Amino acid sequence: MSTTRQRVQSFIKDPLVVFIAVLGLLPLLSSHDFYLKMLTLVFLFAFFSEAWNIISGFGKQFSLGHVAFFGIGAYITGILYADYGISPWIGLALSGVFGVLMALLIGFATFRLRAFFFTLSTIACAEALRVLVTYWRLGSTGLGTTIPAVNGVGNLTFSHEICYTYIAYILLVAVVFATYRITKSRIGYYLLATGGDEEAAKSLGVNTYRIKLVIFAISGFFTAIGGGFYGIYMRYIEPSMVFAVDFSVQFAVFSIVGGLGTIAGPILGSVILVPMSTFFRSWIGGLFTPIGFLIYGIILVIIILFLPGGLMRGITMVKDKIVQKINKG
């Protein structure tokens, strides 16, 4: 048994903890609005990608419709606040509940079948929700919902950008902590076994169906809450925006580039790629906006073909080589 002191020491030395702590200091470097906005997006996308990674990276159940959770969270929180004046905090809690319910519905129908049925129904679900919400909200006016800005903690509205940045950071830390606890728990080992070889896991007595359901529900829970926050943060929601396929792809791209099934991977991916896509949108912009997503598509194909482990795998390979050299020399 290790003492508390030893545990604290090993915790501080963990590169992941150092990495996240450094990220937490970044917002203090500059109070420039553009810089802070970009950091907020980096943290938020790292958060979404991490949530996606729990089910799709560790569990190998690829969801390409995660935007369904995102959108449902954004809409529940946004509509409750904009139309009924209910505090976003309650909205966020409700979003989480609905995220879990939706995950259970999809999982219930598809987790007993081959893996691609799951992928397919997540895409179908996202598309279905997009048309449903478009029909429901845009039928008469054709406009999205604007969320009123009244400053106050109860309204989740602040005048300083840095507050949003730190909320996004707290969300990220929460999901990282949850992922960490999952990977170190019994259910996490079951999950890894399920992702590795489902038949083998089953034959060893793992209830793979239940594991996948639980993990998918956790992933949906986080994504829905994040979606709610995103809506409030952006102050405007529209079905074609919060249910866009682009988001699902981004969650996947960041994780895959960083390293599927690793905790640091999705964070690494978003730290590199979010500023890049901001660059494409704001500096090149205009007619060439599609280029950013075109590049995402190409990255996906190339990484899957040539570096399936992503950047984390690359880092480990380099590290191993250095260690080998040191040992030889």
Next chain:
Amino acid sequence: MEIFIQLIINGCLTGMTYALMALGLSIIFGTLGLINFAHGDFIMLAMYGGFLFSLCSGMDPYWGLFILLPVAFVLGIAFYRFLFKKLIDAPEESHIIATFGLSFVFQYGTMLLFSAEYKSVSTDYSANVFHIWNQYIDYPHIYGALAAAILIASLIMFLHYTNTGRAIRAVSEQRRGAMMIGINVHRIYMIAAGLGLCCIAVSGVSLITFESVHPTIGTHLNLLCWIIVVLGGIGSIPGTIVGAIIIAIMEMMVGYYFEPALTTFAYFIMFLAILMIRPSGIFGVKERRA
């Protein structure tokens, strides 16, 4: 009642075009075992092909098939050589991610080239209708169904009465067994990929005569094809045709009696229902439980 019959007739005609689309997916999935989530975007490209042809030449898009069919076949072979071949032996997750990435490349590539506007083709017979027993049926749908019927019939003949066709069926049934009796599996894969894209080319050209095209239509078409294939039963040609007609009729009914905007929602409910009630599809025999 007359409207009801009209909807069923239109559903059957559109269903034939859908069947052809889904058949392309079914051939590639059945033979290569490739889970292709870029299928809808291939159809979108074929629609743009038909559109470009009639724009440049001023002729009916169907004439464009003389160019598009060989191009599609060669493209199929090229995609097999450079992408699918590497994916086939990789785990299923890689198929999903890589083809999804491909679909993104197609979508945003066409958006860059053609902008996100809706494009459509008008032919001399676009506005004409065929009048029979109080029913009005428009010609583009009739021609589309005819083209699909011809291609499906010749495909069935090819698969059953030629040696290459029999080899394709053998490989799709059992890859190892086919290898053992001396079938060149890679050649068969190439031909199957080419044939799949040919089905796509014809269905894309038929679609462009009665529907407009835009870069993101592929997501919808992809979903449609997969639902048809799952509903009919993977690997069954009659199943695919029946599934396509059921889906097309359902689309017409939902569009007429409820709300045209909600057809995608109806697909999703339908898809979940199939998965819960009969995951192997109407004509499916294979056990597909994980």
